[in-house]
Amino acid sequence: LELDASQLHINPSHTFSCGQAFRWHPLDQKGSKWIGVVGRNVLAVTRDTVKIYSDNSEKNNDEKERIMDYFAFDEDLHRVFQDLPKDPYLLTAIQEFEGLRLLSQDPWECLVSFLCSINKNIPSIQRIIENLCNRFGERIETDVGKYRSFPSPQSLANSKESDLLSCKVGFRSKYLRFIAKKIVSGELDLDKLKDLSYEQAKGILVSKISGKTFGVGNKVADCALLFSLKKREAFPIDVWMLRCIRSHYAKRFEINVSALKSLSPKNYEIISKDLRSYFGKHSGYAQQYLYMKTRTDAIYSR
DNA sequence: TCCCAGGTCCTAC
DNA sequence: GTAGGACCTGGG
Numbered sequence: 137l138e139l140d141a142s143q144l145h146i147n148p149s150h151t152f153s154c155g156q157a158f159r160w161h162p163l164d165q166k167g168s169k170w171i172g173v174v175g176r177n178v179l180a181v182t183r184d185t186v187k188i189y190s191d192n193s194e195k196n197n198d199e200k201e202r203i204m205d206y207f208a209f210d211e212d213l214h215r216v217f218q219d220l221p222k223d224p225y226l227l228t229a230i231q232e233f234e235g236l237r238l239l240s241q242d243p244w245e246c247l248v249s250f251l252c253s254i255n256k257n258i259p260s261i262q263r264i265i266e267n268l269c270n271r272f273g274e275r276i277e278t279d280v281g282k283y284r285s286f287p288s289p290q291s292l293a294n295s296k297e298s299d300l301l302s303c304k305v306g307f308r309s310k311y312l313r314f315i316a317k318k319i320v321s322g323e324l325d326l327d328k329l330k331d332l333s334y335e336q337a338k339g340i341l342v343s344k345i346s347g348k349t350f351g352v353g354n355k356v357a358d359c360a361l362l363f364s365l366k367k368r369e370a371f372p373i374d375v376w377m378l379r380c381i382r383s384h385y386a387k388r389f390e391i392n393v394s395a396l397k398s399l400s401p402k403n404y405e406i407i408s409k410d411l412r413s414y415f416g417k418h419s420g421y422a423q424q425y426l427y428m429k430t431r432t433d434a435i436y437s438r
Numbered sequence: 439t440c441c442c443a444g445g446t447c448c449t450a451c
Numbered sequence: 452g453t454a455g456g457a458c459c460t461g462g463g
Contacts, residue, residue: 260460351446
C-alpha cells in the first residue's frame with residue numbers, strides 16, 4: 137500500500153526530528169527516508185511517498201485514510217503560514233524548516249510519550265519509549281521486519297512496578313500507571329477531548345483527581361493537545377521556548393521574562409495566553425518552527 | 439563530582 | 452500563589 141505524497145508538502149527530517157514524535161528513525165545519513173510505527177502499521181516516508189507495511193494479520197482498506205489523518209494532510213501549510221504573523225524571526229524559522237508538518241498522533245501514545253519526556257532529553261525519551269514498546273507492546277510482523285506496537289492502556293495499568301522500572305522510566309512510573317488506570321476505568325476519555333474547546337480540554341487534562349497527581353502539568357497537556365487532540369492553537373512552553381521568548385519576544389510582556397528561571401503555573405498562563413493571541417489559531421505551528429530554530433541556533437553557537 | 443535534560447510535585451513562607 | 456528543592460537515570 138502506498139500514498140503519493142509528492143503534492144502534499146512534507147519534509148520527513150524536519151517533521152520527525154522536531155520532537156513531536158519519538159518512534160521515527162532515519163534509514164540513511166541524509167535523512168531522506170524515515171521508518172516509524174503508527175498503530176499496527178510500519179511506515180516508510182520520503183518527500184514523495186508514504187509506504188504502508190501492515191501487520192500480516194490485519195488487512196484493512198481504511199488504512200490510507202487513517203494515515204492521511206496521522207499526517208494531517210488536510211492542513212495546507214501555505215494557508216497556515218498566511219495566517220501567522222510576519223515577524224522576522226518566525227519567517228526565518230519557517231524558511232529554514234520548510235516542510236515541517238504537525239502530526240495528529242494517537243492521544244494515548246502522545247500523552248504517555250510526553251509524560252516520559254519530563255526532565256529528560258530527546259535521546260533518552262526515545263530510548264524509554266522503545267523500552268516500553270519492547271516490554272509491553274505487541275509484535276508486528278511485516279515484509280520489512282519485525283516491530284512492536286505502542287503499549288495499550290491495559291498493559292500499563294496492569295504492569296508491575298519492577299517491569300516499568302526496567303524500562304528506565306524512573307519516577308515517571310507512577311504517572312504512567314495512574315493515567316493508564318484512569319483510561320481503563322473510563323474515568324478519562326481522551327478521544328472525547330477532541331470535541332471540546334482548547335480551554336475545556338486542557339482543564340480536564342491538568343485537573344487532579346481525588347488529590348492524587350496526574351503528572352500532567354501545563355506543558356505536557358499542551359503537547360498532547362497540540363500533537364494529538366487537534367488543538368493547533370496550543371502553545372507548549374518548555375525551557376527552549378522560554379529561551380526563544382527571552383531573546384525575541386520579551387518586549388511583549390510587562391513581567392520581566394528575562395528574569396524568569398522557571399515558569400510558575402500563573403506565569404505559564406500569562407505568557408501562553410499572550411502568545412496564543414499573537415500567533416493566532418495556528419500557534420502550535422509557530423511554536424514548533426520556533427522550537428527547531430532556537431535549538432539549532434543554540435547548537436551552532438556552541 | 440557536578441550539571442543538565444521538551445517538568446511536576448511537595449513543602450514552607 | 453510562589454520560590455526552592457527533590458526526583459530516576461544517563462551522558463557530557
